[in-house]
Amino acid sequence: MHTAWLHFFDYSNTVILLYFLAANAVYTVLMVISLYTVSLHSKFAARIGYGDLADSPVTPPVALIIPAYNEQDAAVATVASLLELNYPEKEIIVVDDGSTDDTALRLIEHFQLQRMDLVFRAAVPVKKPFAFYHNPEFPALLLISKENGGKADALNVGISMARSPYFCTVDADSIIERDALLRLMAPIVHSNVNTVVSGGVVRIANGCTLENGQIRDIRLPKSWLERCQVVEYIRTFLFGRPGWNFLNATFICSGAFCLLQKESVVLAGGFTTDTVTEDIDMIATLHRYLKDKGWKYRMVFTTDPVCWTEAPHSVSMLAKQRRRWQLGLMQTVMKHHEMIGNPRFGLMGLFSMPFHAYIEAAGCVVEAAGTILLPFSFLVGAMPFGLFLLLMFLAVGYGTLLSMGSVLLAEATVRRYPSYRDVLTLILFSLVENFGYRQMVTFFRAQGVLQYVMGVRKWELVKHRGLETSMETGDA
Numbered sequence: 001m002h003t004a005w006l007h008f009f010d011y012s013n014t015v016i017l018l019y020f021l022a023a024n025a026v027y028t029v030l031m032v033i034s035l036y037t038v039s040l041h042s043k044f045a046a047r048i049g050y051g052d053l054a055d056s057p058v059t060p061p062v063a064l065i066i067p068a069y070n071e072q073d074a075a076v077a078t079v080a081s082l083l084e085l086n087y088p089e090k091e092i093i094v095v096d097d098g099s100t101d102d103t104a105l106r107l108i109e110h111f112q113l114q115r116m117d118l119v120f121r122a123a124v125p126v127k128k129p130f131a132f133y134h135n136p137e138f139p140a141l142l143l144i145s146k147e148n149g150g151k152a153d154a155l156n157v158g159i160s161m162a163r164s165p166y167f168c169t170v171d172a173d174s175i176i177e178r179d180a181l182l183r184l185m186a187p188i189v190h191s192n193v194n195t196v197v198s199g200g201v202v203r204i205a206n207g208c209t210l211e212n213g214q215i216r217d218i219r220l221p222k223s224w225l226e227r228c229q230v231v232e233y234i235r236t237f238l239f240g241r242p243g244w245n246f247l248n249a250t251f252i253c254s255g256a257f258c259l260l261q262k263e264s265v266v267l268a269g270g271f272t273t274d275t276v277t278e279d280i281d282m283i284a285t286l287h288r289y290l291k292d293k294g295w296k297y298r299m300v301f302t303t304d305p306v307c308w309t310e311a312p313h314s315v316s317m318l319a320k321q322r323r324r325w326q327l328g329l330m331q332t333v334m335k336h337h338e339m340i341g342n343p344r345f346g347l348m349g350l351f352s353m354p355f356h357a358y359i360e361a362a363g364c365v366v367e368a369a370g371t372i373l374l375p376f377s378f379l380v381g382a383m384p385f386g387l388f389l390l391l392m393f394l395a396v397g398y399g400t401l402l403s404m405g406s407v408l409l410a411e412a413t414v415r416r417y418p419s420y421r422d423v424l425t426l427i428l429f430s431l432v433e434n435f436g437y438r439q440m441v442t443f444f445r446a447q448g449v450l451q452y453v454m455g456v457r458k459w460e461l462v463k464h465r466g467l468e469t470s471m472e473t474g475d476a
Helices: 003-047 050-055 075-083 103-110 151-161 180-189 224-238 241-246 262-267 278-293 315-335 343-361 363-379 385-413 420-453
Strands: 062-068 090-097 114-116 131-134 141-146 166-170 174-176 195-204 209-211 214-217 257-261 298-309
Touching (some): 003 343, 003 385, 050 180, 062 075, 062 151, 103 131, 151 262, 166 262, 224 385, 224 420, 241 298, 257 278
16 A cells, blocks of 8 residues: 555544544543432432422522424424423413414414513514414413524523523423423522523433323334434433533533523623524523623533423434534534633633533544544555454444443433333444444534534524324313
8 A cells, every 4th residue: 555545544543543532531531420410419309309399489480481483383282381380480482483384373273372562672682573472361371473583583582571580491392391390490499609500301202192281101212213312312411411510511501491590691692693503602601701700600400300302203304403513513612712721711611612622513523534434444454453443442332331321320310211121222222323323423413514614504494293192282
């Protein structure tokens, strides 16, 4: 083989090896910390009384804000689940962001909403709403219609209309467990430090049955694509975020189910439209704003409040979702690049930001390249067999162990699948997802990085089918 090619393979193999060593070292640390953190929280959850929190007169009111764009098949079920939440005082604000389908019409017909005149005062710059709908029989529910301005703008409209000191972002295709909001609020109420963000676990609802606004029959989906996503979500939420939470270095809280302090968000300027992942950007923005002000604050992640969401059913929809997530991650880390390695932000700046920038954001390009180069390099004789086996273990084998561990941890702590057959199937798919699915997702993520480099700012819309229902939803 030509000397130049040998040098190329030697260099690329070294880069790939260092990437996997660094990534797996961080994953190992996060895994150990997460195991400890989840154990601690289980003891905390067993000790406190959520019933007392529900009955307490000082539990803060919460506004649940649902930005909706073309969600006619899911919006009614989501609102019905929110009306059933066990929480002392809540607002439910649906912001129809210029939908071109029947999202608003279905909500109006199902909940018998009537148009009314309300005064709107923008807390942050927004596109002004043109209609408000309400029904006295559902006093907590308000539907707002506005022209399309994007998810961030819709959230800002909801914030402006909310009267509560805290608000919870909820995706229009999500179902919240009945006590989940109480569990999300618990660390805020029990903290002696101003807690501005509280995030919870998101699980895949595909395969489950919806009844009267709640997930009733919990089952795994039938397709391999959806089952792989179930395993992936469990690993993400139980073997990563609890570790960063313990280090006080939270960078990502899913906008599908996240509780935020309204005052801090408004002071920080609200959600912005310059990224396609407004939830990640808001976390980074709050870190910067509150650090600049010198105010003490906390951001927490809790492992037992569960939100169920509908995952993509097809490869094409999955590709759109993952490209957008990766594009948004790249946009956010570059927008807040001065935080990377900055000791002023504590462990958030020194460890969490570099990890998310170099491993999670840009690292997928290295991983995608490795998926192609490693086998080719071995086949042409440019890599020793021992090194090839090591890299394959780091790239595939270790990920399998992490996935299996996360499934076992989930079932030992926040068990949701009652059938042991489903649990065994999840353990099997902890292995399956590392052969084909993970590599496919890596290429989708690498496309998102390429989109960022090329200046693409497009929001790729993922279409949902809606969840299976056993009864008519929502006599709330």
